[in-house]
Amino acid sequence: MGLEPYLILAACLFTIGLFGVLTRRNAIGILLGIELMLNAVNVNLVAFARYGADSTGLVFTLFTISITVAEVAVGLAIVILIFRVRRTVEADHLDLLKG
């Protein structure tokens, strides 16, 4: 079928995730967008691994998934902490570093 469609699919997924990261108000929504972006990366890696006959891509994907899981766990822990302190998870309200 060709590598190209997979790459195009991954690119679309990536930009959709990017859009979500850039526009979502809720912090958790942003994290969901990040999930999508990482997911797209995985698709990319696996496609290249398949069409390039190299298993490195698959191992890399494994690592990516693992790290993503860890990152989500810690990130959500932080979100919960912020919620406890500031009673909000809206990204607009978290501007303590405002110049």
Place this chain on the structure above:
Amino acid sequence: MSLEAAGFWGLALVLLASSLAVVLSKNLFHSVLYLALALVATAGVFLLLQSEFLAAVQILLYAGGVITIVVFAIVVTERLVGERLTQTNRGIISGGLVSLIILIAILFFVTRAKLPRAAPPLAGDLTETIGRDLLTRFLLPFELLAVLFLAALLGALYFARKEE
């Protein structure tokens, strides 16, 4: 159209639709569910690419673990619902514009590149290869990954502890 192609297009459709739903949904809980759907569809794509192991890992860890965690977080933080899109999204036009242009740029490169037209023949199940690689070629990253998990565990525990 071959079976692979049909499967690809179907899965691609589901994947894109659910991804869009994730970022455009007004209800956060719905977003999570759509994400779950997207992740499962991705697992399907992995199957199409004949990486069964990874498909299984995807479903187990992603669709299983990540979604669960996110659902819990949503429950704890209580802020879920908006009536209009602008209540859940901000700066749609500029964000969309930027994303669109990045998409066009990436596609530009992708379509220009010389990419293989057909998949090379598979040399059997790759699971064993993956396993062996993990413990030989990629041993160091593997061990570091373990350290990372430990750190993440401790960090999450610390953050989520009860306030005294």
Place this chain on the structure above:
Amino acid sequence: MIDAVTLALVALGLPFCAFVLLAVVTPLRRAGRAAGALSIAAVGGSLLAALRLWWAGASMEAAWSWLPAESGPVATVGILMDHVSAVMLVLVALVSFLVQLYSLGYLEHETAPALGRYYAYHSLFAFSMIGLVLASNFLQMFIFWELVGLCSYLLIGFWYQKPEAARAAVKAFWTTKAGDLGFIIGIVLLWGQTGTFSFTQLFQMADDKTLPTAGLSLIMFLIYLGAVGKSAQFPLHVWLPDAMEGPTPVSALIHAATMVAAGVYLVTRTYPLFALTPDVLALIGWVGAFTALLAAVLGLVQSDIKRVLAYSTVSQLGYMMAALGAGAAGAGFFHLLTHGLFKALLFLGAGAVIHAVGTNDIWKMGRLFGVMPQTGIVFLVGTLALAGIWPLAGFFSKDAVLAGVWDGGLTVPFLMLALTVFLTAFYMFRVVFVVFFGDRHAEGQHPHDPPFVMGLPLWAPAGLTVGVGILLAGGGGGEAFHGPDWIPWLSSGLAVTGILFAWVTYQRQGVSAASLARAVGPLYTAALRQFWLDDLYAAIYRGVLLGLAWVVGWVDRYLVDGVVNLASAWTFRCGDRLRRIQTGRVQDYLRWVAVGVLLVIVWSYWR
């Protein structure tokens, strides 16, 4: 036997040491009369050295390198001694000595610290004037020129608490500075043309015809401007009458005999250069004659005795310059010497009168001859000399000037000078008759002859004036008279006519002074206002200078400061706007990251 260089240095150094001591050792200066004694002793020593030098007929030049450079020194300091500078040195030292002695009596009511300050200034002046006389090159002369101007400022403004005195001092300084500006420009231009400041070198070049004559007229005119300022030629004469705010001994020394003569001395000194530019000389002659006439007219209407003498000084300086301009440098210098003596005498006599009566106004004096006979006699001697009556020294020098101007072919200036002879006699004897004879107007005071300290400096110049005159009448010494025979008769006749006219008007009241004033009508009012020259200068100052200052101030405030303020305001505004990029929201930052990634992609494609 001390050699000439040492003597000259002694003459120069003694007043300088006195000045330094008085300036640095404050208790000495505060001691008043002790300071005076030191200063007088120093200038007395200079007088002796000067007399020795003159007697020996010394003629030499000494030079020491001052600003060394690769191809010979850029500037030297030195002493140039010839018969011109020798006799001028004697005049300066003698008059300084007499005036400083006189001041002990005149300023007896001053506080001791003020007196000490006075004598410190006097010593500085003596040093500066001697330095000017002995200068061997333009640069050195200019330095001492400026020093002398400084001393004039300090001494005119001696009673600085009086606002008129302070203003007069500043006016003197500014007006002479205008001339000095031309002077220094001329000096520098001359150096640019010839590469040297030294007089002897320049005279040599003039002699050998190697002096570049391109633009020489302009250069000599600029140098002459310095003399215009210092010697109170028209139109820079306005400072001299106001300078009378200073103590009378100061007026006698600086503004009669020595400093104002510096301009004439300059022209005399550098005459070989002026001789190469006949057009500048003609200008000098005309301006000199005009100044003489103008000042005489202005002197007619003054009621302050010192101002009459001041205008008389301006007038006589005009005589000297006219002679120089006509080509009779010797005559001009001769008149400088005799005038130095009798004008100092007149000022010191006026000082005695003022000291006794307590006012400068001649209409408040009268019939003083009876109570102050000594003063009256010496004043009369001085006046006769000024009017040019035989056989006093002034007669010979004035006739030499007239002859020189006539021989030089400047007819109209000659006529102006002749008229001035008449006017000089008239206004001086007006003063004599009103002050010493005539009706008694003074109330209350008990005028008396001055004490010895003031008396000696009165009799000495008087004696010298008579003595030199008799010497010249006998045909010996000094300048031999050469010129048309009718000139002595003309000048004597005009002078006697002037005296008679004054006698008729002021002593006999045969002709009323008021009707005379009415007869000349507008001229009289104009003369009273000094022909509005002071007002013109004030208007120029206020109008032009202050206007220019206002414009410059505006430019500075709005353009120069404006640019700076604008830049800083823009910086602040830009900073303020840019600050808003830091919203503190992660998503905004991510947006920028995405844009950055986009740019990287585009850039990598274009590469």
